Amino acid sequence: MSTKRRSAASADTAYERQGTAVVVGASLAGLMSALALSRAGIDVTMLERVTAFPRTGASLGGVTENMLVRLTGRARTDSDATTHDDVQSWSAIYTRLRSAVEADPRIRLRHAATVQHVGQDADAAWVSTADGRTYRAGVVIGADGHRSVVRRSVAPHHPDATFAGYMIWIGLADESAIAGRHRWPRAVDILYRGDGCLIGYPMAGPTGSVAPGARQLGWAWYDAGRNDLLREKGCVSGDVVQHTLRAADVPEATLRELADEADLWPSPWRDVIRDCVDRRAIIGTPIAEYVPDRLVNGRLALVGDAAHVPTPMTASGFGMSLADADAIADAVAVGLDGQPMAQALKDYERARLDSVRASVRSGQQFSRSFAGQAA
Ligand SMILES: Cc1cc2nc3c(=O)[nH]c(=O)nc-3n(C[C@H](O)[C@H](O)[C@H](O)COP(=O)(O)OP(=O)(O)OC[C@H]3O[C@@H](n4cnc5c(N)ncnc54)[C@H](O)[C@@H]3O)c2cc1C
Structure with a gap:
């Protein structure tokens, strides 16, 4: 690593220690991953580029109350906006996950933090943000959605989801x-x-x-x-x-x-x-849509829509992100416990890659026939 890069990477010393993870993106996959990492005893810094999420009325199917209780560690209360059992509003799910993250002393959430660059060496991984800060940790997890910046460093040969x-x-x-x-x-x-x-x-x-x-x-x-x-x-x-x-x-x-x-x-x-x-x-x-051929590179890993993008017709994005969160937390815990991190993250990839590829591909059958019939 060059001297210039090393000094940039040292800018935020508070996070230059073992047992830490940086999660890029604090939407649903990022929040789920941070909670899972915290449960595994790992300190997490979350970096999110926006300061507030618009209330668009978007909703998700395939999200059960059991999933949310397991994620947040508490049952629904009267103050939690709820929705029909089959479909949950995006903002109701987000609010519950966000509250759990805010109550978690192991997780630090920073808004208005747009990640621009991602790097790693043998000892650590880091990201730098548009405001000139650098955050260093044992692992960087990209939960930054279908246009992921972290994906460019994990799969530079296949960086973009396609229309x-x-x-x-x-x-x-x-x-x-x-x-x-x-x-x-x-x-x-x-x-x-x-x-x-x-x-x-x-x-x-x-x-x-x-x-x-x-x-x-x-x-x-x-x-x-x-x-x-x-x-x-x-x-x-x-x-x-x-x-x-x-x-x-x-x-x-x-x-x-x-x-x-x-x-x-x-x-x-x-x-x-x-x-x-x-x-x-x-x-x-x-x-x-995005069919991945890789989920990790060294100390960098992808979860959620950064890792795989199925058509919403599959109603599977949330469930896949939840499974990613559990698997990445297991892997990072092993990686911080003595096993080389890159090797531990490969276990995450082995656990998830075939399944997420199959899910995205199953949706592509719908997409091809739907887009094709109107062409
Ligand atoms: C129209 C639509 C309907 C859907 N319906 C369903 C459904 O019914 N059921 C279901 O299970 N799934 C559904 N999905 C998919 C589901 O919403 C996602 O899979 C799930 O919410 C996980 O998204 P995510 O958190 O990975 O990504 P996103 O929600 O895209 O979040 C990425 C986050 O990263 C932040 N970010 C991006 N770049 C940077 C950067 N450089 N620096 C810092 N932060 C950054 C963004 O601001 C954002 O907050 C639907 C998706 C769409 C588009």
């Missing part, structure tokens, strides 16, 4: 805006019409109430017909997903088309979609 050829429109409406005229759905509806697919789900309201009148209906509309729009708006460049299409950037003409095309869907979904369109309360997420 799957379609997007999802996402919205959330209050029951009170549509109530009285429709049957209230009891479970997730998965509907196919023409070239489209709609997933609709009942949810508790923002205060966690499931009382009639206080609930919400969320929906995700799979759409392979707007790839030109995604490219025009810079959401997809080449075959790489760059960002979500924000509500403010959806053209008026597209909103009108969506309102018309909502006729495809039965009530209440068509009314819910039109309510969201009228309020311009929708976002469009281009779907990315």
Whole structure:
């Protein structure tokens, strides 16, 4: 290592000791990994580039109450916003994990910390952030999502997730805006019409109430017909997903088309979609996929969407991230207990790689047929 690099790597001396991990990204996979590492007795520094997460109405299927109790070490309380059993709101899950992290003395969480560079030598791994700090630890774990910076150092030959050829429109409406005229759905509806697919789900309201009148209906509309729009708006460049299409950037003409095309869907979904369109309360997420051939490199490792990106149709991203968190904590604990860290992380890769590749690939069958039918 050069002298210049060594002095940069020494800037944050508080974390230059054994028994520590740096986790890049403090969304769901990062929070789960930090909690698992802490349970294994490891001190964690989490670095997150944003200061607050937008409340988009995004939701996750496949997340059970048992998973959340195991992760946070406590059952749901009245103050935890809850949702329908089949689908949990992203923000309710995030809030519970974040509270557990904040209560954990082994975990230090830093916001407005954008990681730009990642490095390692025989003794340690480190990251440097946009504000000029360097954090050093026994291991650096990339939980920095589908456009991961850490992945560039783990798999430089295969750094990018690729566009799957379609997007999802996402919205959330209050029951009170549509109530009285429709049957209230009891479970997730998965509907196919023409070239489209709609997933609709009942949810508790923002205060966690499931009382009639206080609930919400969320929906995700799979759409392979707007790839030109995604490219025009810079959401997809080449075959790489760059960002979500924000509500403010959806053209008026597209909103009108969506309102018309909502006729495809039965009530209440068509009314819910039109309510969201009228309020311009929708976002469009281009779907990315990533099949990894590697999860670690030396003292660097990947978890969550940094490691693997399945289509949301599999509803498996959260469960895969949870399994990653458990496995990485086991491996790092062994690595800090005498076994060479690189060797211990290879055990993590051996434990997870085949399974995550199979999950992403199973979703690619849906993606190919869905994107293909609209082409
Ligand atoms: C539309 C959609 C619907 C989905 N539905 C489901 C579902 O129903 N069920 C399911 O199980 N999964 C679903 N998923 C997947 C699931 O959301 C993810 O797999 C899961 O939340 C784990 O995400 P993550 O924490 O790895 O990544 P992300 O949520 O992308 O978080 C990455 C974090 O890293 C931070 N970051 C990025 N770069 C840097 C940097 N350089 N420095 C510091 N911080 C950085 C980001 O700000 C962010 O906070 C869905 C995904 C999408 C897109």
